[in-house]
Amino acid sequence: MRFGKGLIEIDRELSDLDVFAMDFIRILRKHSKYVIVSGYVSILLGRSRSSEDIDIIIPAMDFPEFALLFRDMYSNGFYCLNSDKEKEAYSYARDKIAIRFAKKDDVIPNIELKFSKNKADEISLKETLKVRLGKEDIVISSLEMQVAFKENVLGSQKDIEDAMHIRNVAGNNLKKELIEKYSVMLRGFYKG
Amino acid sequence: MGFIRDNQEERFRFVEFWARYVREHDDREWSRQQNVIINSSLRSSRMTREEFLKMKG
Numbered sequence: 685m686r687f688g689k690g691l692i693e694i695d696r697e698l699s700d701l702d703v704f705a706m707d708f709i710r711i712l713r714k715h716s717k718y719v720i721v722s723g724y725v726s727i728l729l730g731r732s733r734s735s736e737d738i739d740i741i742i743p744a745m746d747f748p749e750f751a752l753l754f755r756d757m758y759s760n761g762f763y764c765l766n767s768d769k770e771k772e773a774y775s776y777a778r779d780k781i782a783i784r785f786a787k788k789d790d791v792i793p794n795i796e797l798k799f800s801k802n803k804a805d806e807i808s809l810k811e812t813l814k815v816r817l818g819k820e821d822i823v824i825s826s827l828e829m830q831v832a833f834k835e836n837v838l839g840s841q842k843d844i845e846d847a848m849h850i851r852n853v854a855g856n857n858l859k860k861e862l863i864e865k866y867s868v869m870l871r872g873f874y875k876g
Numbered sequence: 877m878g879f880i881r882d883n884q885e886e887r888f889r890f891v892e893f894w895a896r897y898v899r900e901h902d903d904r905e906w907s908r909q910q911n912v913i914i915n916s917s918l919r920s921s922r923m924t925r926e927e928f929l930k931m932k933g
Contacts, residue, residue, distance in 0.1 A: 696907035699914040730898035734917035791928045792921040845891045852895030
């Protein structure tokens with residue numbers, strides 16, 4: 685694993701989860717900016733666990749744009765678990781409910797797709813890193829934001845372990861003062 | 877509480893051990909082992925759309 689400026693190169697053996705993620709992202713990136721957040725970020729970096737879903741944030745979009753994305757997903761072998769109707773799926777996304785996509789005939793793994801809904805999501809979309817897997821790049825949230833979010837907002841045993849893994853693997857490539865800055869911001873934002 | 881705390885500390889020790897392994901070994905080596913967990917977990921998970929959405933609330 686090599687850390688560069690804005691890029692992490694990983695010469696990993698691809699898992700079924702990686703192949704699934706890359707299939708989805710090849711379609712998604714034709715329609716929208718995106719960022720992968722949460723558990724799959726730590727898994728990409730080697731964490732010894734699996735996940736049934738991959739969390740992705742995209743900027744909120746209008747219905748016509750969403751309909752094009754939705755149809756492209758269906759014509760490429762994906763379906764929406766929440767609803768097969770694009771208007772209904774859009775209304776969920778617009779109401780800040782994550783919508784899930786899986787490969788036809790499967791439920792797991794799936795993509796949990798959300799419209800950006802707050803400042804933390806906006807920062808995640810803005811402060812990104814590329815991860816190069818073979819010949820393809822995928823976009824993840826900054827590792828500092830991931831660590832801060834997992835330690836200060838999510839906070840389950842699994843999340844604390846994910847953050848610990850990222851801290852240990854990334855080492856000096858992490859900006860500790862940025863983790864602290866995000867931590868203060870997130871604690872204020874999610875207070876109460 | 878003692879068991880829970882001991883178990884948590886043991887888990888943290890393993891997270892640190894594994895992260896060091898990832899840092900010090902070739903990507904192909906750690907990912908081959910990680911994929912045993914990921915691929916077997918995904919292949920053993922079988923549920924319907926309704927069951928999954930109910931589980932997720």
